[in-house]
Amino acid sequence: MPELLDVEAFRQYVDATSLHKSIEKVEVKSSEILGNVSAQELQARLAGRKLQFTRRYGKYLFVHVVNDIWLTLHFGMTGRLKYFKNIEEEPAHDRLLISFANGFHLAYDCQRKLGEVSLAENVENFIKEKDLGPDALELDFKTFKKILKGRRGTVKYTLMNQHIMAGIGNVYSDEILFQAGIHPTTKVNKLDEEMLKRLFEEMKNVLRTAINCQADSQNLPDHYLLPHRSKGGRCPRCYSELERIKVSGRTAYYCPKHQEKKL
DNA sequence: CGTGGCTCCTGGCGGC
DNA sequence: TGCCGCCAGGAGCCAC
16 A cells, blocks of 8 residues: 555654654564664664654655654555554554553554665665655656656556655556556657656645545545446446456556556 | 566465 | 455565
């Protein structure tokens, strides 16, 4: 799940719950999720400090530790955060537990362990090392055209490639293409100026709309694809059965009527 | 540069 | 019922 809009919701969640509280204890419950940092170092750099402010870039969340370093969080397919008081409420796949002096806890829960937690001295360097493209939400149209120029891949692949632009995943690339009326396997270099503009505008619209819904697909507008994005699902506009194909190894859903294949 | 295949990991579901 | 393969919202690596 965790794409840009989910991570933005997590960021706001951390802001609302976990800042400016003394950290008493840090427990690494599954060291597999640690990036280039040991459990000992993570504990040493966080214990006794406070989380100060947050940043998001693409699908990464950065939490600044007072006067020191950034905690970096990536959520893989199944990662999420939970702030709670009673330890009985600890989520089932807690991999990192931060306990505050006020008795509350912040859990990084990640069933499939495909996420990554680490430390970074500098966010800009971190982004460079990961070779992330510009954040999809910050991108302007001029830059958008520039980064797509000369590319030969499919539009879905291009939207999802974090090195080209950062933040869009499999699910929301489907929504963006549905709203823009573009078939997922259309080659990027076949999109004319008008189509590029439409793709860009819908990318922004969809991401902003989803963030305004707190990334909860239940709250999305009626004409959105996502609530119907499953086997046998139907287009919310024309009731056609949605097609399901593989694009770049990922499952794509689209409406054959609203997203006609154009070569 | 792009594509397809494999890998990491865990768990739910459908089919036999 | 029980077991097994398949699949899942991320992403890196490799061969071609």
